[in-house]
Amino acid sequence: MTAASIRARLRAEMTDEIKAAARRHLATDGANLSLRAVARDLGMASSAVYRYFASRDELLTALIIDAYDSLGAAAENASGTGSAVDRWLAVCHAVREWALANPHEWALVYGSPVPGYQAPTDTVGPAIRVILALGRIVQDASASGEVVPGEPIGGRLGEELAVVAEQAAPGAPPQLVARSMAGWIHLCGAVSAELFGQLNNTIDARRDFFDFQMRGALTWIGLRASS
Amino acid sequence: MTAASIRARLRAEMTDEIKAAARRHLATDGANLSLRAVARDLGMASSAVYRYFASRDELLTALIIDAYDSLGAAAENASGTGSAVDRWLAVCHAVREWALANPHEWALVYGSPVPGYQAPTDTVGPAIRVILALGRIVQDASASGEVVPGEPIGGRLGEELAVVAEQAAPGAPPQLVARSMAGWIHLCGAVSAELFGQLNNTIDARRDFFDFQMRGALTWIGLRASS
DNA sequence: CCGCCGTCAAGAGCAGTGCTCTCGTTGTGG
DNA sequence: CCACAACGAGAGCACTGCTCTTGACGGCGG
Numbered sequence: 328m329t330a331a332s333i334r335a336r337l338r339a340e341m342t343d344e345i346k347a348a349a350r351r352h353l354a355t356d357g358a359n360l361s362l363r364a365v366a367r368d369l370g371m372a373s374s375a376v377y378r379y380f381a382s383r384d385e386l387l388t389a390l391i392i393d394a395y396d397s398l399g400a401a402a403e404n405a406s407g408t409g410s411a412v413d414r415w416l417a418v419c420h421a422v423r424e425w426a427l428a429n430p431h432e433w434a435l436v437y438g439s440p441v442p443g444y445q446a447p448t449d450t451v452g453p454a455i456r457v458i459l460a461l462g463r464i465v466q467d468a469s470a471s472g473e474v475v476p477g478e479p480i481g482g483r484l485g486e487e488l489a490v491v492a493e494q495a496a497p498g499a500p501p502q503l504v505a506r507s508m509a510g511w512i513h514l515c516g517a518v519s520a521e522l523f524g525q526l527n528n529t530i531d532a533r534r535d536f537f538d539f540q541m542r543g544a545l546t547w548i549g550l551r552a553s554s
Numbered sequence: 555m556t557a558a559s560i561r562a563r564l565r566a567e568m569t570d571e572i573k574a575a576a577r578r579h580l581a582t583d584g585a586n587l588s589l590r591a592v593a594r595d596l597g598m599a600s601s602a603v604y605r606y607f608a609s610r611d612e613l614l615t616a617l618i619i620d621a622y623d624s625l626g627a628a629a630e631n632a633s634g635t636g637s638a639v640d641r642w643l644a645v646c647h648a649v650r651e652w653a654l655a656n657p658h659e660w661a662l663v664y665g666s667p668v669p670g671y672q673a674p675t676d677t678v679g680p681a682i683r684v685i686l687a688l689g690r691i692v693q694d695a696s697a698s699g700e701v702v703p704g705e706p707i708g709g710r711l712g713e714e715l716a717v718v719a720e721q722a723a724p725g726a727p728p729q730l731v732a733r734s735m736a737g738w739i740h741l742c743g744a745v746s747a748e749l750f751g752q753l754n755n756t757i758d759a760r761r762d763f764f765d766f767q768m769r770g771a772l773t774w775i776g777l778r779a780s781s
Numbered sequence: 782c783c784g785c786c787g788t789c790a791a792g793a794g795c796a797g798t799g800c801t802c803t804c805g806t807t808g809t810g811g
Numbered sequence: 812c813c814a815c816a817a818c819g820a821g822a823g824c825a826c827t828g829c830t831c832t833t834g835a836c837g838g839c840g841g
Contacts, residue, residue, distance in 0.1 A: 355670075357671075359586050374580060433708065434667070435666075439584070441584070442584075488757075491756060506770060512743050513771075516739050516742050516747070520739045523664070523665075525668060532710045535710070536711055539711070543733060543736055546774060
C-alpha cells in the first residue's frame, strides 16, 4: 500500500498538474491547445505527457468531464430551496456565472464540436447533471401543483418527450418537460450568445437582460411563483 | 479594360475556387483547416494561395462573410408575406434549414469563437442581416398593431434596448424588441443545440420540436396571429 | 513590334505541432 | 535483493502556417 499509493498519488498529482496547465492554455489556444506547450509549462518533455494521457483527445476528454462536473455541481448547489421559480432562476444564474468565470470551458462543452473529436460515453453522465438539476425542480413543481399543465403533445415528438420525462422528471407531464427543455436550450443559447460576442456593442446590461430572458421563458414554461 | 479585366476575372475565379475548396475542408477540419491541403486540392503550391489571401485568418474571414451573407439571404427570402407570426416562423425555419444544409459554416459563425481570431468590422454588416430581417417583421407588426406591447423596461437595459429598437425596428416599443431579441437568441440556441449534438439520443422529431419551441417563444414575444 | 514591369506559381526553408520509438534511470513488489 | 514496471528525456517522422527567393508569363508603353 505504502509504495503503490505513493506512486499512485504522484501520478494523480501529475495528472492534475497537466490538466491545470492545459486549462490555462485553453484560454489562449482554445480546443486546439499545444501539448508541447503544456509540457514546456511543466518543464517536462512532451513525450512524458503521453505517460498520463494517451493522446491530446484524451486530455481534452478529461477537461470536458471536469468542466461538466464543475458546472453540474454549481447548478446543483444553486437549485436548493424556495419556490420552483426561484430555484429555476437560481440555476440559470448559477450556470451563467459559472460560464462567465470559465468561458473557455463553456466553449469546450457547449461550443462548436471539435472537428475530429468524438465524445466518449464517459462524458454523458457529467453532461446531464445540470439537466437533471432542472428536471428535479420541474418534477417537484409538478408534484406540488406549482405548474400550468398546457396542451399535450402528440405524434412521435410526444412519445420521445414521454421517455425524456420518465428519465429526467418522472411524473411530470411530457408537454411540461418539453417546455422545460426549451427553457434549458434558451438558457444555453443566452449564455453562448453573451460569451461568444453576439451581444457586443449592443447590450451591456447583460445580467439584467439575461434575467429578463429567463423570467420570460419561465412564464411560458408554466412554473408558478408558489403553490 | 480588356487586359486588366481579364486579370481581375481570373483572379476572382481563382479566389472563388480557393474558397470553395476551403469550404469543403471546413467539413472535416473545422475552423483550423489546412491551407496546404486546400492548395493540394487545387493542384497548386501552398505559397501560391498567399497571393489571394494574406493569411489563413483572412481566408476564414472571407468564409465567414460568405456564410453570413448566405444565411442572411435565406432569412430575407423567407420573411416575405403573411401574418407576422407566419413570417417570423418562416424565418426561423429558413435559418434552421440553412444551418442543417451548412452545419460547418453555422459552427463557424455561431459556434465558439476561433481562439486567436478577431473578426474584422467587415463582418458586422452581413452578420446582422438575419437580425434585421426579424426586426422588419417586428416593426411591421408593431405598426399594424399585431402585437402585445407588454410592460416597459427601465434602467440601463431599457436605454440600450431603445437604441437597438431605433436601429433594428424603428417605432417598435423597446420591450417588444427585447422579447424579439430573446426569440432570436432562442432561435440560435435551438439550432446550435440540434447541430452540436445536445439532442442526440433524446429527440429525433427535431423539426417538430424546433417548431414547438419557436411557436412557444412567439407566444411570449407577443406577435399576434393577424391584425 | 519590342522590352519592361507587375503578377503569378513554385520551391526551399523556419519554427512549431502530434505522436512514436528507443534508451537510460528510478523506485517498487515479490 | 533483484527483476520488472513505470517514468522522463531525446530523436525522429510527417505535418502545419508562413516567409523568402527564384523564375516565368502576360499585358502595356514606347
